[in-house]
Amino acid sequence: MRLSRYFLPILKETPKEAEIVSHRLMLRAGMIRQQAAGIYSWLPLGKRVLDKVCRIIREEQDRSGALEIMMPTIQSADLWRESGRYDDYGKEMLRIEDRHERELLFGPTNEEMVTDIFRSYVRSYKDLPLNLYHIQWKFRDEVRPRFGVMRSREFLMKDAYSFDIDYEASKTAYDRMFVAYLRTFERLGLQAIPMRADTGPIGGELSHEFIILASTGESAVFCHKDYLSLTTPGSEVDFSDAGQLASIVKTWTTPYAATEEMHDEAAWNALPENERVAARGIEVGHIFHFGTKYSEPMGAVVTGPYGKDVPVQMGSYGIGPSRLIAAIIEASHDENGIVWPRSVAPFEVGLVNMKPGDAQCDAICERLYAELEAAGMDVLYDDEDTRAGAKFATMDLIGVPFQVIVGPRGAAAGEAEIKVRADGSRFTLPVDGVVARLSA
Amino acid sequence: MRLSRYFLPILKETPKEAEIVSHRLMLRAGMIRQQAAGIYSWLPLGKRVLDKVCRIIREEQDRSGALEIMMPTIQSADLWRESGRYDDYGKEMLRIEDRHERELLFGPTNEEMVTDIFRSYVRSYKDLPLNLYHIQWKFRDEVRPRFGVMRSREFLMKDAYSFDIDYEASKTAYDRMFVAYLRTFERLGLQAIPMRADTGPIGGELSHEFIILASTGESAVFCHKDYLSLTTPGSEVDFSDAGQLASIVKTWTTPYAATEEMHDEAAWNALPENERVAARGIEVGHIFHFGTKYSEPMGAVVTGPYGKDVPVQMGSYGIGPSRLIAAIIEASHDENGIVWPRSVAPFEVGLVNMKPGDAQCDAICERLYAELEAAGMDVLYDDEDTRAGAKFATMDLIGVPFQVIVGPRGAAAGEAEIKVRADGSRFTLPVDGVVARLSA
Numbered sequence: 029m030r031l032s033r034y035f036l037p038i039l040k041e042t043p044k045e046a047e048i049v050s051h052r053l054m055l056r057a058g059m060i061r062q063q064a065a066g067i068y069s070w071l072p073l074g075k076r077v078l079d080k081v082c083r084i085i086r087e088e089q090d091r092s093g094a095l096e097i098m099m100p101t102i103q104s105a106d107l108w109r110e111s112g113r114y115d116d117y118g119k120e121m122l123r124i125e126d127r128h129e130r131e132l133l134f135g136p137t138n139e140e141m142v143t144d145i146f147r148s149y150v151r152s153y154k155d156l157p158l159n160l161y162h163i164q165w166k167f168r169d170e171v172r173p174r175f176g177v178m179r180s181r182e183f184l185m186k187d188a189y190s191f192d193i194d195y196e197a198s199k200t201a202y203d204r205m206f207v208a209y210l211r212t213f214e215r216l217g218l219q220a221i222p223m224r225a226d227t228g229p230i231g232g233e234l235s236h237e238f239i240i241l242a243s244t245g246e247s248a249v250f251c252h253k254d255y256l257s258l259t260t261p262g263s264e265v266d267f268s269d270a271g272q273l274a275s276i277v278k279t280w281t282t283p284y285a286a287t288e289e290m291h292d293e294a295a296w297n298a299l300p301e302n303e304r305v306a307a308r309g310i311e312v313g314h315i316f317h318f319g320t321k322y323s324e325p326m327g328a329v330v331t332g333p334y335g336k337d338v339p340v341q342m343g344s345y346g347i348g349p350s351r352l353i354a355a356i357i358e359a360s361h362d363e364n365g366i367v368w369p370r371s372v373a374p375f376e377v378g379l380v381n382m383k384p385g386d387a388q389c390d391a392i393c394e395r396l397y398a399e400l401e402a403a404g405m406d407v408l409y410d411d412e413d414t415r416a417g418a419k420f421a422t423m424d425l426i427g428v429p430f431q432v433i434v435g436p437r438g439a440a441a442g443e444a445e446i447k448v449r450a451d452g453s454r455f456t457l458p459v460d461g462v463v464a465r466l467s468a
Numbered sequence: 469m470r471l472s473r474y475f476l477p478i479l480k481e482t483p484k485e486a487e488i489v490s491h492r493l494m495l496r497a498g499m500i501r502q503q504a505a506g507i508y509s510w511l512p513l514g515k516r517v518l519d520k521v522c523r524i525i526r527e528e529q530d531r532s533g534a535l536e537i538m539m540p541t542i543q544s545a546d547l548w549r550e551s552g553r554y555d556d557y558g559k560e561m562l563r564i565e566d567r568h569e570r571e572l573l574f575g576p577t578n579e580e581m582v583t584d585i586f587r588s589y590v591r592s593y594k595d596l597p598l599n600l601y602h603i604q605w606k607f608r609d610e611v612r613p614r615f616g617v618m619r620s621r622e623f624l625m626k627d628a629y630s631f632d633i634d635y636e637a638s639k640t641a642y643d644r645m646f647v648a649y650l651r652t653f654e655r656l657g658l659q660a661i662p663m664r665a666d667t668g669p670i671g672g673e674l675s676h677e678f679i680i681l682a683s684t685g686e687s688a689v690f691c692h693k694d695y696l697s698l699t700t701p702g703s704e705v706d707f708s709d710a711g712q713l714a715s716i717v718k719t720w721t722t723p724y725a726a727t728e729e730m731h732d733e734a735a736w737n738a739l740p741e742n743e744r745v746a747a748r749g750i751e752v753g754h755i756f757h758f759g760t761k762y763s764e765p766m767g768a769v770v771t772g773p774y775g776k777d778v779p780v781q782m783g784s785y786g787i788g789p790s791r792l793i794a795a796i797i798e799a800s801h802d803e804n805g806i807v808w809p810r811s812v813a814p815f816e817v818g819l820v821n822m823k824p825g826d827a828q829c830d831a832i833c834e835r836l837y838a839e840l841e842a843a844g845m846d847v848l849y850d851d852e853d854t855r856a857g858a859k860f861a862t863m864d865l866i867g868v869p870f871q872v873i874v875g876p877r878g879a880a881a882g883e884a885e886i887k888v889r890a891d892g893s894r895f896t897l898p899v900d901g902v903v904a905r906l907s908a
Contacts, residue, residue: 035535035598037589061585063540063547064572069585070538072600078538095475098510098518100503100622101541101605102562102574107503119567122542124574127559127609132504134542134564134574145501145509149477158475160512165541165605169567181566182540 029375031410035072038422048244050357051176053366057426059353066173066181073426074353076374076406078184081349082163084215084371085186092208092267094159094188099141101165105131107140110326117229120168134167139322139344142189146340147328153193156330156340157201161188163349178246178310178354188345193332195319198341202234202317203273205345207261209238209313210280214260216352217369218359220312221255223285232318232343237287237311242358245308250291252283253305287311310355317343366427367450375408377466378428380420382435384413389439392459396432396444399463424449430466434459469815471850475512478862488684490797491616493806497866499793506613506621513866514793516814516846518624521789522603524655524811525626532648532707534599534628539581541605545571547580550766557669560608574607579762579784582629586780587768593633596770596780597641601628603789618686618750618794628785633772635759638781642674642757643713645785647701649678649753650720654700656792657809658799660752661695663725672758672783677727677751682798685748690731692723693745727751750795757783806867807890815848817906818868820860822875824853829879832899836872836884839903864889870906874899 037058045062046052054060059074070078086096102124108114114121114133122134135141142160150158163186173181190201206222213220218240225237239249261276284295287309296304322328323339332338353372360367370376377400381393393409400407408428410419423431431447438444444462447454457465477498485502486492494500499514510518526536542564548554554561554573562574575581582600590598603626613621630641646662653660658680665677679689701716724735727749736744762768763779772778793812800807810816817840821833833849840847848868850859863871871887878884884902887894897905 033533035537035589035595035600058589061588063581063584064542064544064570067540067542067544069540069581071585072535072537075536075538075602093473095512096515097475097512098515100507100509102504102507102607102622104504104507122564122566124562124564126562127611130504141503141509144503145511148501149475149498155475160475167542171567182542 029408031408031412034408036422036426037071038425046176048175048178048358049361050178050354053357053361053425054176054354057366060177066170066179068177068180068182073374077353077368077372078349080372080374081216081352082184082186085212085347085349086163088208088212088215089161089186089188091263092159092204094161094208096162097145097160098162099135099138099164101134101167102132103135103141105133107144108133111140111322112325113140113229120170122167122169135164136166136168137185137344137346138162138187139189139342140326143322143326143328143342146191147326150191150330153330153332157190157192157197159188159190159201159204161186161345176354177350180350183348184350186347186349190343190345191328191340192342193330193338193340195341198317198319198343200270200273202315202343203270203277204267205315205343206236206277206280207265207267207273209315209345209347210260210276211263211265212347213238213240213312215371216356217371218312218356219256221249221251221285221309222280223249223251223287224290225287225314226289227316227318231321232316234317236281236315238313239287239309240312240355240359241305241307242310242355243308244358245310247309248288249286249307249309250296251285251305252299253303254283255285256305310358312352312355313345313347315343315345361427364421365425368427368429370429373406373427373429375406375428376430377405377407378423378431379407379409380423380431380433381409381411382416382419382433384411386436386439389434389436392434392439392444396434396459396462400466403463403467405466432462432466469848471848471852474848476862476866477511478865486616488615488618488798489801490618490794493797493801493865494616494794497806500617506610506619508617508620508622513814517793517808517812518789520812520814521656521792522624522626525652525787525789526603528648528652528655529601529626529628531703532599532644534601534648536602537585537600538602539575539578539604541574541607542572543575543581545573547584548573551580551762552765553580553669560610562607562609575604576606576608577625577784577786578602578627579629579782580766583762583766583768583782586631587766590631590770593770593772597630597632597637599628599630599641599644601626601785616794617790620790623788624790626787626789630783630785631768631780632782633770633778633780635781638757638759638783640710640713642755642783643710643717644707645755645783646676646717646720647705647707647713649755649785649787650700650716651703651705652787653678653680653752655811656796657811658752658796659696661689661691661725661749662720663689663691663727664730665727665754666729667756667758671761672756674757676721676755678753679727679749680752680795680799681745681747682750682795683748684798685750687749688728689726689747689749690736691725691745692739693743694723695725696745750798752792752795753785753787755783755785801867804861805865808867808869810869813846813867813869815846815868816870817845817847818863818871819847819849820863820871820873821849821851822856822859822873824851826876826879829874829876832874832879832884836874836899836902840906843903843907845906872902872906
């Protein structure tokens, strides 16, 4: 993408309304714009990150065997009356009346609707296991939306729902998502620690939150330092091997880890002091096993192997891609701006032409632009005639992992300079070597 | 995808509520499920088609230079008061009150919001031309939603918005989208004819609908038969060449073409009878040039080259991917089911194992499944132990372009049979030749 044809509305001043660093940086980098309290537009740079995050989530959901669907944003109130949650949910639910005075709502989550889909079609245990997910906009009418997309009212959510014949199979479904989440967060450049969690309005007795450590995190968390060195399962995990999944989950749930609300002082104090990590955390995913909480009242039953009808065992599994982006920034930024992990960077390479109009600079930049894109990299080519300081400040602010800088002196010598955003290191190399170096 | 692990809820009976063939076939093929009047879930097969349609639309928008953003579904009523449309829009607008009694609405279109984004950031003519698009769910509270996703209340829409300094530049922006639309519909396997159209609640004086001919179409259309043989612009179109764009648009707007409401009997009767095509049509896209209708009341002005502030000239450009899928089916089906154009088929190949459990059949199918997927094709592998008739009926119903059939006799001879869905032709070839044949 040529910067001259791009829409990148960088803000010079720090917006006053932004209380946390991710919100400030997302506004300053022109990623998002607030349209109403807790409701945001995603501008081109933000949309690119959102797409990359969703792609990784989707690939790992698919790998685990989950199937993608798309449920609507608007739901019928009647469905929520079946589960009893229509009255329970309170003011966070955005309730709507249509022109025929029928009661609707903007879905805050989809347990009821997916259970309705299931009961409409599935009759036999032979069609299980089944896991359906979608990535769709949700709405929760928070009293006081804040922190930008970290706690917005309209937000994107990937929510998956598993259906199984008995507890054992559904525990395997839970483990399957647990492992998929470990892989997802690792690919997003995050170190996420699973912690036993309260189940809240979703219900059930088994639940984990995935928490990343960030000094600006919303809540206190406590864990054993072993978590910081555990190995994330590779892409060779066999998602049909219940034993393998259970063993990974065991490894990742054995050391002590708890959010403030589930914290056990006695267990914590029993740990040697130098093995304790007390930090701030941000929740980036939440998984639930709730058995028959929805299948029973809603009549989602299948015929079992001995001919008896049984309500299916269910779980649900959420990641909020929009919130996640804020969390990534909280965990990865410096005083100059965002520092994206390469996997979710809006552009992997920022190509900086120091002197547009200079024949040598232009020729080398055009060549590098074409070659980098041909090698499959996303490149933002700054072809604008602006001050050097502004060019670098922009590239630093928007967090492009690699800057390739082409100035008149280097161009004459057939060289370009590379700056690595993460550590600020710089080195010069022949123009011929740039693509290979950045492909590595 | 192995059918045994897929969720493909085929309906045996024709649903009574479905009045048109696309609705019937989408329900029967397990593509969609109605959740409330005019509100649908997209099941895995439908979601795959939706993704493929959106990908083609996105690629052609990007090629033309438009930039993707993502605006929220929920908008503030205040924004619509600025343009005067809040009161005009009537009961089709889904009006909502949040917990603080603030007036919101579910966006039926986004002219106001995108104009607000524009005026917040863009100050100078130097930042033009600009075209921002998004693909987002919309809601229009139709009195009587029907025809499945052809006229639903919640529907997906790609809407693009162009901003230019003067009429001439904005006419080029209009031409650019016009050409992008011709290319998009061709890639979707549709023959779409642009027709002068009424502008309705969007406003403006220049507007075209893109109409496909289908005997089950919603309205009568009239056009010159030359349209049926016009050449669609190739991928080499230069979207920065205003003259080239204008000349393509001229070619595509010169012969007579009109919907019923814009029909001119005199001009029509002046055509030789054998050059007239009177048919039924379905609208699949609609583009508008409306100048300063929104920029003026909303104060979206830029400083022009001579230092004077001018309101920007705008246009908007819509395609409904969800509706489009129904239109494709209306235009391409037979008595056995859907006949997908390959570009949007949920799966390109249906691999039919006639005797799962037979060692030779299984081995050949596993090999073909791996090789076809490795060649980049989407394959649905029917590995289930069901009757031959049911297997073929399903593949015909869901419209997979190529069926690769492996039975015990063929397997013993190292052969597979290929059935082409579009014309029903069948031929046998060595297993070794299948991938090359289907890659062509």
